[in-house]
Amino acid sequence: MLGVERRFDxxxxxLEKTHRELSRALHPDRYTQAGASExxxxxxxxxxxxxxxxxxxxxxxxxxxxxRAHGIAVGENHEPKATPAFLMExxxxxxxxxxxxxxxxxxxxxxIGAAMEARKVAIEKKLTQGFETATDxxxxxxxxxxxxxxxxxxxxxxxxxxxxxENE
Amino acid sequence: xxxxxxxxxxxxPRAIGxxxxxxxxxxxxxxxxxxxxxxxxxxxxxxxxAVHYGDRGDVLVGAxxxxxxxxxxxxxxxxxxxxxxRGADDPETRRMGPYAFVSPKxxxxxxxxxxxxxxxxxxxxxxxxxxxxxxxxAEDELxxxxxxxxxxxxxxxxxxxxxxxxxxRLAGLDVLRLLNEPTAAALAYGLEKKQNGTFxxxxxxxxxxxxxxxxxxxxxxxxxxxxxxxxxxxxxMDRALAEELFMLAQRDAKAASPTEVRVVLDVAxxxxxxxxxxxxxxxxxxxxxxxxxxxxxxxxFDELVAPLxxxxxxxxxxxxxxxxxxxxxxxxxxxxxxxxxVPAVREYVAKLFGxxxxxxxxxxxxxxxxxxxxxxxxxxxxxGDEVLxxxxxxxxxxxxxxxxxxxxxxPRNTITPAAARASYTTQEDKQTxxxxxxxxxxxxxxxxxxSLARFTLKGIPPMAAGMARLExxxxxxxxxxxxxxxxxxxxxxxxxxxxxxxxxxxDETVEQMLIDAIDHGExxxxxxxxxxxxxxxxxxxxxxxxxxxxxxxxxxPGERARIEAALSALSEATSGTDPRKVxxxxxxxxxxxxxxxxxRMNRAIAQAIQGQRLDSVERTVEHAKGIELAxxxxxxxxxxxx
Numbered sequence: 001m002l003g004v005e006r007r008f009d010x011x012x013x014x015l016e017k018t019h020r021e022l023s024r025a026l027h028p029d030r031y032t033q034a035g036a037s038e039x040x041x042x043x044x045x046x047x048x049x050x051x052x053x054x055x056x057x058x059x060x061x062x063x064x065x066x067x068r069a070h071g072i073a074v075g076e077n078h079e080p081k082a083t084p085a086f087l088m089e090x091x092x093x094x095x096x097x098x099x100x101x102x103x104x105x106x107x108x109x110x111x112i113g114a115a116m117e118a119r120k121v122a123i124e125k126k127l128t129q130g131f132e133t134a135t136d137x138x139x140x141x142x143x144x145x146x147x148x149x150x151x152x153x154x155x156x157x158x159x160x161x162x163x164x165x166e167n168e
Numbered sequence: 169x170x171x172x173x174x175x176x177x178x179x180x181p182r183a184i185g186x187x188x189x190x191x192x193x194x195x196x197x198x199x200x201x202x203x204x205x206x207x208x209x210x211x212x213x214x215x216x217x218a219v220h221y222g223d224r225g226d227v228l229v230g231a232x233x234x235x236x237x238x239x240x241x242x243x244x245x246x247x248x249x250x251x252x253x254r255g256a257d258d259p260e261t262r263r264m265g266p267y268a269f270v271s272p273k274x275x276x277x278x279x280x281x282x283x284x285x286x287x288x289x290x291x292x293x294x295x296x297x298x299x300x301x302x303x304x305x306a307e308d309e310l311x312x313x314x315x316x317x318x319x320x321x322x323x324x325x326x327x328x329x330x331x332x333x334x335x336x337r338l339a340g341l342d343v344l345r346l347l348n349e350p351t352a353a354a355l356a357y358g359l360e361k362k363q364n365g366t367f368x369x370x371x372x373x374x375x376x377x378x379x380x381x382x383x384x385x386x387x388x389x390x391x392x393x394x395x396x397x398x399x400x401x402x403x404x405m406d407r408a409l410a411e412e413l414f415m416l417a418q419r420d421a422k423a424a425s426p427t428e429v430r431v432v433l434d435v436a437x438x439x440x441x442x443x444x445x446x447x448x449x450x451x452x453x454x455x456x457x458x459x460x461x462x463x464x465x466x467x468x469f470d471e472l473v474a475p476l477x478x479x480x481x482x483x484x485x486x487x488x489x490x491x492x493x494x495x496x497x498x499x500x501x502x503x504x505x506x507x508x509x510v511p512a513v514r515e516y517v518a519k520l521f522g523x524x525x526x527x528x529x530x531x532x533x534x535x536x537x538x539x540x541x542x543x544x545x546x547x548x549x550x551x552g553d554e555v556l557x558x559x560x561x562x563x564x565x566x567x568x569x570x571x572x573x574x575x576x577x578x579p580r581n582t583i584t585p586a587a588a589r590a591s592y593t594t595q596e597d598k599q600t601x602x603x604x605x606x607x608x609x610x611x612x613x614x615x616x617x618x619s620l621a622r623f624t625l626k627g628i629p630p631m632a633a634g635m636a637r638l639e640x641x642x643x644x645x646x647x648x649x650x651x652x653x654x655x656x657x658x659x660x661x662x663x664x665x666x667x668x669x670x671x672x673x674x675d676e677t678v679e680q681m682l683i684d685a686i687d688h689g690e691x692x693x694x695x696x697x698x699x700x701x702x703x704x705x706x707x708x709x710x711x712x713x714x715x716x717x718x719x720x721x722x723x724x725p726g727e728r729a730r731i732e733a734a735l736s737a738l739s740e741a742t743s744g745t746d747p748r749k750v751x752x753x754x755x756x757x758x759x760x761x762x763x764x765x766x767x768r769m770n771r772a773i774a775q776a777i778q779g780q781r782l783d784s785v786e787r788t789v790e791h792a793k794g795i796e797l798a799x800x801x802x803x804x805x806x807x808x809x810x
Contacts (some may be wrong), residue, residue, distance in 0.1 A: 021776045023388065023583075024388055024776065025773060025776035026769065027585075028645070029545070029556060032546045034708075034711045034715070035711055035712050035715075035757065035758060037759075038761065038765040040765070041762075041766050043585050043646075046585050048587065049773075050584070050585065051588065165482070165485070
């Protein structure tokens with residue numbers, strides 16, 4: 001996709017550079033002395049470029065964009081429901097986190113967070129491989145449950161951060 | 169300054185930078201490629217942000233106004249910045265200062281109104297007085313003042329930014345840009361010339377704390393994250409020290425009279441200042457004879473401010489996390505604000521970030537100096553390599569959906585300019601309108617966020633719930649100001665709202681204030697309009713000519729002739745006396761160059777990413793546009809009473 005290919009494991013450092021170069025060319029500050037039409041055109045393009053960058057740098061949005069590019073609808077209402085096994089696991093992790101929080105056990109909280117982080121990375125790897133090997137829509141559709149998992153890990157890690165913050 | 173400069177009656181307008189602060193304000197400009205603060209006749213650059221309204225309709229600004237604050241507390245407005253963009257009904261408002269407030273009449277904008285000497289003034293007007301005083305100061309030095317950059321705290325919300333811009337307009341200034349204070353500080357340090365890297369700006373002022381993480385890469389400054397505490401500053405250090413003084417004097421602070429509290433706070437501030445250089449200070453007992461005096465050591469003061477610094481530390485850690493940056497990855501820390509002179513603050517910063525902070529520019533002046541640098545760049549007066557700032561929005565922007573929950577459309581720390589779309593649907597069967605409530609903040613419920621605007625979209629044919637498809641577009645420009653556009657896809661009914669903040673003044677009100685502010689009213693205003701329109705016409709004419717010269721190969725057959733016709737029509741209008749006619753011709757030229765401008769932008773993109781495949785980038789941009797469309801939450805109908 002951005003600048004290069006439709007894949008999940010993009011080199012964000014390179015893309016960040018591209019984003020800066022585009023910003024340098026398009027930012028409204030470059031057009032303060034220009035006419036209104038040119039200023040507006042620059043503003044529109046700069047906003048679009050920022051939007052694109054926002055999409056590719058966020059793993060969840062990036063994955064969503066990839067699914068959509070293959071004509072697959074995503075969003076909480078379109079994706080398959082999580083499996084009972086996954087829900088069970090999730091429930092246990094949440095309980096463990098709640099306990100650690102109640103006990104103000106910051107070490108435990110961090111350990112749970114680190115484990116979750118590792119699982120998030122593993123899912124991202126799976127997505128990378130998935131998008132590399134799957135070529136047809138049917139096979140790519142099979143990857144959509146991973147997106148739900150990724151969203152869950154994101155929320156979970158946000159909570160871990162919040163707990164760390166309140167105990168600092 | 170040479171004689172020639174002094175006597176040159178046609179001195180070119182110079183761009184200036186203004187730090188419109190809570191406690192002090194100042195103005196700076198770039199002289200010989202270095203920013204300097206402009207001093208008054210007493211060699212003071214800092215103008216206290218105080219405005220006194222006299223009994224004969226006279227207005228005093230600065231130190232003279234401050235002198236009258238004790239005697240006329242109601243008629244002397246200090247720290248007006250805290251009231252900018254606040255609602256008259258805001259519970260915070262009435263607790264801030266000894267002022268007499270006037271409730272807005274029916275139909276009037278819901279903004280704070282002060283009652284001073286039988287006149288009613290808004291914070292925008294009070295701020296405009298300060299800006300006018302700074303403008304006069306600059307005119308004394310430069311003869312002619314051009315565009316201005318005014319700084320605002322990074323955490324300022326939309327209403328507060330709009331109010332600041334209105335104050336600039338009211339003061340007769342051509343506001344080129346609102347610039348975030350931390351970014352200005354980084355510019356003042358000229359970091360762009362030295363190195364690439366990641367920097368933290370630690371800004372501890374009189375009443376607020378701000379932390380910003382920014383990255384510098386080949387002349388592009390990018391704000392990664394911003395945070396802070398809007399109720400933490402040097403005043404809190406004074407209070408902590410004052411409590412200590414009460415304790416040493418064996419007096420109960422709660423039982424003290426307001427005058428005693430004032431006296432002790434003043435002593436505390438003096439002690440704080442003295443402890444910057446001294447390790448201990450002996451103070452006379454301000455509250456009695458027993459004991460006659462006491463000694464405050466710096467070590468004790470450090471203990472007293474430790475809890476305050478811990479609060480700043482929490483905000484710093486959050487900002488680092490948002491920026492995905494570790495302290496060791498920082499290449500430098502910049503200190504801003506008078507309170508960073510306190511040694512304990514410097515030590516704390518050094519420990520927190522693991523490196524000694526940069527503090528060689530006066531922390532009271534650094535923001536104004538940076539604003540001057542940016543004004544110089546925007547006015548095209550800069551000669552050096554150009555610097556570009558990529559700023560972010562400080563607070564998330566969203567829409568209230570069913571159940572009072574906020575749907576975030578643009579999350580905080582999104583780079584500006586920004587645009588995003590979200591789609592919604594109807595909550596009830598046969599709903600014929602939408603109530604669109606725009607809010608700003610990080611909380612889940614709209615009631616806990618700040619309300620920016622409310623509007624309704626009506627006239628949609630009755631359909632079953634969930635059938636209508638409302639697309640809402642948010643656009644934030646480089647000043648951080650928001651515009652919202654809503655469109656119902658099935659019927660094509662649409663509406664655009666410049667977010668007229670729930671707590672702001674509308675354009676007509678500002679216009680009327682502008683007329684009132686000028687001695688000869690409308691005639692003068694017309695003359696000023698004409699002058700402004702002519703300047704604008706000249707600027708646009710020149711730049712259009714330049715575009716045609718540079719990109720002539722992009723013009724389609726007949727296009728050049730159309731643009732040139734519009735150019736000469738504009739030039740003809742500028743020799744007349746009607747500013748509206750000039751504006752009309754500007755609009756015509758604008759229409760004639762629209763497509764050409766789009767092609768020029770595409771070429772700019774192509775040049776920027778030379779070596780990379782343009783088509784794929786464009787695809788991504790197209791792609792990203794589809795991304796935000798998946799919300800689909802229902803919105804309630806407007807209340808039946810409307």
